[in-house]
Amino acid sequence: MSLDVYQRLLALSQARAVPAASRAHRHLSPRPWLLAGYHLAGEPSAPVAIRYGSFRDSPKLLTVAEPRDRAQRFAALGGLARDLATYLSRYTVTEPVVRATGSGRELDVDLCCVDAPQLIVPNEATAHWVGLLGQYLRSLDDPVLAAAGAHLGWIASRRNLPGSSVLLTATDLLTAHWRTGQLPTEDGHLGRLLAWIEPPAGTDAWQAARDAEAMPPAGPASDPAWDAVVLRPALERAKEQGDVRRLKLAAAEVLAGPWRDTWAAIDLVRMLPPGEHVAKRWESDRWSWTRHRERVLAGTVSFSARLSDVPAYRFLHELETRTAALERQMALDDPLVMARYLATGEAVAGVVIKRDPEHTVVNAGGRSVLRPLLWVRTSAAFDRPAGTDLWWGKVGMVVRAATDDTVELMVTSGAVTRPKLGLLPDTDTEVVLAPFGPLQYFPDNLPDELPWPTRSSRPKPAPEPELDDDLDTDVVLGTTATTAATTAPPPADGAAGRVPEPRAVPDSTVTPASPAASGSTTAPSGAVPSGDSRGGW
Numbered sequence: 001m002s003l004d005v006y007q008r009l010l011a012l013s014q015a016r017a018v019p020a021a022s023r024a025h026r027h028l029s030p031r032p033w034l035l036a037g038y039h040l041a042g043e044p045s046a047p048v049a050i051r052y053g054s055f056r057d058s059p060k061l062l063t064v065a066e067p068r069d070r071a072q073r074f075a076a077l078g079g080l081a082r083d084l085a086t087y088l089s090r091y092t093v094t095e096p097v098v099r100a101t102g103s104g105r106e107l108d109v110d111l112c113c114v115d116a117p118q119l120i121v122p123n124e125a126t127a128h129w130v131g132l133l134g135q136y137l138r139s140l141d142d143p144v145l146a147a148a149g150a151h152l153g154w155i156a157s158r159r160n161l162p163g164s165s166v167l168l169t170a171t172d173l174l175t176a177h178w179r180t181g182q183l184p185t186e187d188g189h190l191g192r193l194l195a196w197i198e199p200p201a202g203t204d205a206w207q208a209a210r211d212a213e214a215m216p217p218a219g220p221a222s223d224p225a226w227d228a229v230v231l232r233p234a235l236e237r238a239k240e241q242g243d244v245r246r247l248k249l250a251a252a253e254v255l256a257g258p259w260r261d262t263w264a265a266i267d268l269v270r271m272l273p274p275g276e277h278v279a280k281r282w283e284s285d286r287w288s289w290t291r292h293r294e295r296v297l298a299g300t301v302s303f304s305a306r307l308s309d310v311p312a313y314r315f316l317h318e319l320e321t322r323t324a325a326l327e328r329q330m331a332l333d334d335p336l337v338m339a340r341y342l343a344t345g346e347a348v349a350g351v352v353i354k355r356d357p358e359h360t361v362v363n364a365g366g367r368s369v370l371r372p373l374l375w376v377r378t379s380a381a382f383d384r385p386a387g388t389d390l391w392w393g394k395v396g397m398v399v400r401a402a403t404d405d406t407v408e409l410m411v412t413s414g415a416v417t418r419p420k421l422g423l424l425p426d427t428d429t430e431v432v433l434a435p436f437g438p439l440q441y442f443p444d445n446l447p448d449e450l451p452w453p454t455r456s457s458r459p460k461p462a463p464e465p466e467l468d469d470d471l472d473t474d475v476v477l478g479t480t481a482t483t484a485a486t487t488a489p490p491p492a493d494g495a496a497g498r499v500p501e502p503r504a505v506p507d508s509t510v511t512p513a514s515p516a517a518s519g520s521t522t523a524p525s526g527a528v529p530s531g532d533s534r535g536g537w
Contacts, residue, residue, distance in 0.1 A: 003343040004179065012181030015204040017196040021177040023334040024272040027165035027282040029118035032266070033087050034059070035130065036122050036258040038219045038251070040067050041227060044132045047073070048222075048231065049251030050080060054087060056263050063251050065238035074145065077137065081148035088151060091117050091289065116282070116289035119155050120168045120266065122190050122218035122258040127169050129220045131156030138303070150301050154292045157303075162319070163281040163326040166289070170265035177269060182209065190218045190261045197268065218258035226254065275333035281326075328436040338432060347434040348390065348407060350378035357421050359410070372411040372424060373400075376431060382407050390433035395423055397433065409433070 004020075011018045037050035046067035053059040060083060062076045094111040121127050134156055138149025158166035175187050180196035187193050191212030199208040216226050234247040295301040307315055330337045341347040354375040361371045374397065381404045388399040389412075396413035415423040425431050 003340040006343075007179035008181055011179055011196065011205075015181065015206060016199065017178040017180045017205070019177065020179045020336060021330075021334050022272065022336045023275040024269050025176055025275050025278060025330050025334070025337075026168060026173055026269065027118070027274075027278050027285075028168075028266060028270055029115070031090075032118040032120045032168075033084070034120050034259065034262055036126065036219055036255050036262065037129070038222050038231075038254065039129070041222065041224070043067070044129055044220070045136050047077070047133075047220075048235075049247075049255060050076075051251075051255040051259050052080065052083070059259060061248065061252055061255070063244060063247050065235065065242075065244050065247060074140070074142065077133075077148075078142070078144060081137070081144045084148050084151060085144070088117055091115050092293070094290065111290070112283075113286050113290045113293070116166065116286045117155070118166060118168065120170065120173075120262060122169065122262050123171045123188060124169050126218070126220050127156070127159055127167055130167065131159070135303075147296065150296055151292075153303050154288075154301075158285065158288065160319075162322040163329075164285055165278075165282055166285050170262045173265050173269050177272065181205065189213065190258065190265070191215055194261055194264055198264075215257055216254045218261065219255070222254075230254070275330065277329035277333055281329070331434060331436055338434060341434060342432070345383055347432060348376070348378055348382045348384075349430070349432045350376040350407065352425050352427050352429045352431060353377045353406070355424065355427060357424060361410075370416050370418065372415065372421065374409045374411065374424070376407045376409065376433070377405055378407060379405075381405070388435075389437070390435060391437040392425060392431055392433055393423075394438055396437055407433075 007018050007020060031054050033052065033054045035050065035052040037052075038048045040046040040048060047062075047064055048067055049061065049063045051059050051061050060079075062079055064072050064076045066072050091113055093114050095114050096109050097112045098107050099110050100107060119130065121130065130152055134149045134152030134154075136149065137145045138153055140146050140149070155167050158164040170190050171188055171193055174190075174193050174197060175184075178197050180187060180193065182192065182196065186209075189212070192209040195208030195212045196205045199205045203211075216223050222231065230250050234250045238244045238247050292301070304311070331341060332338070338347060342349055352374055356373040359371055359373045360368045363369050382399075382402045384399060384402065386399050386401060390397050390399065390409065394414045395411060397409040398412050400408045400410050402408070411424065415421055
């Protein structure tokens, strides 16, 4: 049984959520920007009401009497765009930072924003809606609305990267730090989630969750019953009589719940001490915000509709690297997270009962090298095979043998020279040996052949012929290649497993590609800004 399942069963028996982390693993800004809203059923681009702001007690509320009217919609969203620009203007101060460049051997000084904006929404559906609003606004001619769309597009793109804290959801904040006794899909309801973590006095989690489920959802899609009973009459009154008071009262009432619950989630996570690596991950967000601001000011910000070939490969590489780094950092920062790896047998905890710091082995070159030995007594059997790599901080070890209560290990790195023998744990020291060593930085060098999910479906152009050394260097390379490709005999159609290459077209007949074909069209929700420099952790 995994520790997550055990924690859910424990929460079920206690009728209360149990902690899944003892550290805060998300960065929380001192002044985040919160947003909660509703749109018409089935029409995400038609907002009905949005409550937003960075002050808990004085949020702003915008309503649209006729959401299908573009003029009214743009007028309301224009106010949101101006307020967003005011909030973002607080994060323009930069500081010089020394960074490694190239292979890491050279240092350079670059300017980075000292802080970055943060948007927090009630649930995942609202986070997705933010991306759709950004896509909708950045295609408009109004410069204020277009700038707001570009910023919302960048904010939504950071949501795709593990460990980023630019766009957070209250439900994600809570599920990362607590386990409830309900189904994981039910954890997507913010009210039910809070009911399990902090049920009202005199009620258990089940009753509190049922009461929370009876309330209107946190948006942006609304409840059909609320639409028919409250929203529809309010919209009709505003359209026919021009009276928007009923609509504003209904919007203020229905959005008060998710606004209050989102702040409650923030307060709960802020009570936890931050993890050690949280600041490093936030630094990556700061660098990305700095580069995004530079592109906005230069007028070069763009969003790719679809990543192709090399950008897709590098984006997948970054996702894999960030996912592995986030798992490692959370486990090293938090004993409760590390306990999951102890429960599955990937890590081992125990007490050092014996050590041999003078042990040596003969390496492949025939030279005797220092390889200290450690014996650790464990409370549970460690069933990993010999040769398993484990780490104690920066000291790397390999398992030599394991019994029911003892593990024999040989140090292979970090403390294999006499000046560094002091890094070894002393006898009677309690240790936790984990499969997480120092973070490795793997370059995203392109392989000989891209993985199939990132390959382009377009046919490859005919290869250019190799040029001899005695060719005239004044010959235009493109013309020579085109002529050779045109005059070359086509491949045999009957060749097994081969598709005939398309004939090359002379340069004079090639027409310029349209903007749509170049991949510069407006991106769907969650698209990655082109040229985004996110930095590493």
